[in-house]
Amino acid sequence: MRNFRSSQNGNAAGWLLVLIVIAIIAGGYWWVSNKGASSPPDNEAPPAGEEPPIDDNPPTDDIPPIEEDDPAEPPAEPDVLTDADGRVFAYLPVGALLPSSGPGFVDETVYRPEVAFPTEDPVFLNSQVYRYGGGMGSLNGMNGGQCDARNYDYPWQDTFCEHRDRNQPLCPGGGHEGLDIRPHTCVKNTHWAIAVDDGRVIDIRRHWVTMQTPDGTIYNYLHLNMGELSVVEGQEVRKGDRIGKISNDFFKSDGTSVPTTTHLHFEMYENYVAAPGETPLFTKVNPYMTLVAAYDRKLRGE
Amino acid sequence: MRRIAIAAVAAALGAASLAALAQTADTDAGDALQRTLAERALTRPRAEAPPVGQPSDENVESEINWMEMRTYLAVSARREIAARQTAAVVARPPGMRAASADSFKNVAAREVNVTRLPVLAPEGARIAQTLKVYSLGDSYSATAEVEDGVAMRMSGARRKVVIGDLKSARTRIAGMRKAQSRLESMDAPYLVTRSDSSTDLTFAKFGAGYVLSIMCDDAADARCAEGAFIEKLASNIILMNPEAGDEQ
Ligand SMILES: [Zn+2]
Numbered sequence: 107m108r109n110f111r112s113s114q115n116g117n118a119a120g121w122l123l124v125l126i127v128i129a130i131i132a133g134g135y136w137w138v139s140n141k142g143a144s145s146p147p148d149n150e151a152p153p154a155g156e157e158p159p160i161d162d163n164p165p166t167d168d169i170p171p172i173e174e175d176d177p178a179e180p181p182a183e184p185d186v187l188t189d190a191d192g193r194v195f196a197y198l199p200v201g202a203l204l205p206s207s208g209p210g211f212v213d214e215t216v217y218r219p220e221v222a223f224p225t226e227d228p229v230f231l232n233s234q235v236y237r238y239g240g241g242m243g244s245l246n247g248m249n250g251g252q253c254d255a256r257n258y259d260y261p262w263q264d265t266f267c268e269h270r271d272r273n274q275p276l277c278p279g280g281g282h283e284g285l286d287i288r289p290h291t292c293v294k295n296t297h298w299a300i301a302v303d304d305g306r307v308i309d310i311r312r313h314w315v316t317m318q319t320p321d322g323t324i325y326n327y328l329h330l331n332m333g334e335l336s337v338v339e340g341q342e343v344r345k346g347d348r349i350g351k352i353s354n355d356f357f358k359s360d361g362t363s364v365p366t367t368t369h370l371h372f373e374m375y376e377n378y379v380a381a382p383g384e385t386p387l388f389t390k391v392n393p394y395m396t397l398v399a400a401y402d403r404k405l406r407g408e
Numbered sequence: 409m410r411r412i413a414i415a416a417v418a419a420a421l422g423a424a425s426l427a428a429l430a431q432t433a434d435t436d437a438g439d440a441l442q443r444t445l446a447e448r449a450l451t452r453p454r455a456e457a458p459p460v461g462q463p464s465d466e467n468v469e470s471e472i473n474w475m476e477m478r479t480y481l482a483v484s485a486r487r488e489i490a491a492r493q494t495a496a497v498v499a500r501p502p503g504m505r506a507a508s509a510d511s512f513k514n515v516a517a518r519e520v521n522v523t524r525l526p527v528l529a530p531e532g533a534r535i536a537q538t539l540k541v542y543s544l545g546d547s548y549s550a551t552a553e554v555e556d557g558v559a560m561r562m563s564g565a566r567r568k569v570v571i572g573d574l575k576s577a578r579t580r581i582a583g584m585r586k587a588q589s590r591l592e593s594m595d596a597p598y599l600v601t602r603s604d605s606s607t608d609l610t611f612a613k614f615g616a617g618y619v620l621s622i623m624c625d626d627a628a629d630a631r632c633a634e635g636a637f638i639e640k641l642a643s644n645i646i647l648m649n650p651e652a653g654d655e656q
Pocket of ligand 1 (some may be wrong): 284372
């Protein structure tokens with residue numbers, strides 16, 4: 107607590123000073139909470155790590171971004187799909203990343219046309235790095251905190267091959283070989299991630315849960331609340347089984363925590379060929395269209 | 409005193425309004441981008457919706473070449489004996505060696521026995537201590553710690569998803585194959601890809617597809633950021649089910 111010693115002498119000027127101090131502190135808080143805290147220095151390279159660190163405070167349980175949504179948004183049309191919150195589902199094409207965030211990778215393949223969507227609740231696929239609350243958000247004029255209501259809205263956007271710090275063959279200018287999925291509120295440890303298919307949990311370590319199917323497909327779920335998972339290593343899971351709650355867990359192997367936003371980082375590996383007789387490649391693939399198709403079926407109640 | 413106070417209030421108000429101006433400019437750019445994205449976005453009709461994307465064609469099962477596996481094991485053993493006879497050579501040559509599931513304290517023999525493809529994993533002292541295998545019959549994964557700050561997963565599958573003759577698929581597969589060089593231990597082409605969550609080395613052998621992944625505490629760690637570490641890791645491979653075959 108601050109010590110208001112100057113108010114004890116009954117001096118009017120002292121009272122005025124107190125008011126000024128309060129005004130400056132309040133102004134400073136306004137500045138920090140609105141802008142300063144999430145603005146990185148100019149020309150900062152994207153930091154290493156699965157997700158570049160974020161600077162804003164972790165979300166608290168009293169932030170309701172959905173309720174504060176822009177009232178000007180068009181009402182749900184009856185002839186297009188809407189989510190459980192009544193919002194019109196909209197998505198950008200595969201490979202269409204945010205400006206300055208990487209080359210993207212156009213892959214229209216729906217690798218698994220039967221899988222479940224990996225979350226129970228509505229979600230927003232978008233960048234954790236180049237938008238509000240991300241370390242590079244200022245590049246797109248998106249200064250703010252991760253809980254900014256504008257992060258919690260459609261359209262979805264692909265983040266596969268979003269620019270990070272190293273080159274590799276699939277993503278010529280960067281290396282985010284997964285998709286970032288925001289639950290529909292900025293409240294962590296609330297929204298469930300579920301098994302997309304029948305399979306088995308083959309690894310639980312640091313901040314990831316990995317499952318595999320008999321087809322060989324590997325699904326990686328990152329940043330769940332690792333202290334409260336619904337599965338154990340080696341467990342067989344059925345499509346739709348709860349795995350854990352979406353959080354911001356991000357650990358080094360000694361348990362040190364790395365800051366990130368509240369989101370599910372979702373990865374998919376396939377053993378694939380173009381034609382049946384070919385030698386396969388077993389690599390990460392872009393799950394974007396697979397997830398668009400799965401969400402489409404989810405919203406249709408299939 | 410009062411004058412100083414008024415000046416301080418004025419200064420604070422001035423700073424606040426400047427901040428507000430900056431805030432407005434940033435917000436405008438971000439909001440304009442948001443509007444552009446919304447205009448470009450696609451929606452999904454409730455009725456008579458066209459299919460989403462290009463669904464994969466089918467899953468096919470590969471023939472596992474068990475004979476090739478046993479022959480290669482013998483070839484690898486001969487190469488090692490030859491290397492030992494060369495006095496100058498100290499390090500083991502790259503290759504594949506048999507090691508039974510029972511020799512790893514955390515590996516359940518049942519997991520290896522039910523796997524319908526060669527169960528491969530990299531060699532290493534720490535790996536041997538921490539190795540676990542989980543099988544799904546036609547696929548498996550082996551996980552372990554490699555060193556401080558590096559974990560690994562090696563997965564194999566005998567089923568393949570046929571993604572069809574999309575131009576994008578063809579271009580990608582051709583592009584990735586061009587980057588392949590030869591993995592000495594398995595006498596097979598391999599490819600290393602890196603992302604911010606893992607570094608992956610993939611190859612196909614005996615009819616199955618394999619991927620070795622390493623996960624570093626820090627993606628910028630040279631062990632993950634460069635190819636040498638994972639290539640070394642893949643240079644000595646253990647085969648855990650040398651007796652296996654489809655007749656089981
Ligand atoms: Zn991610």
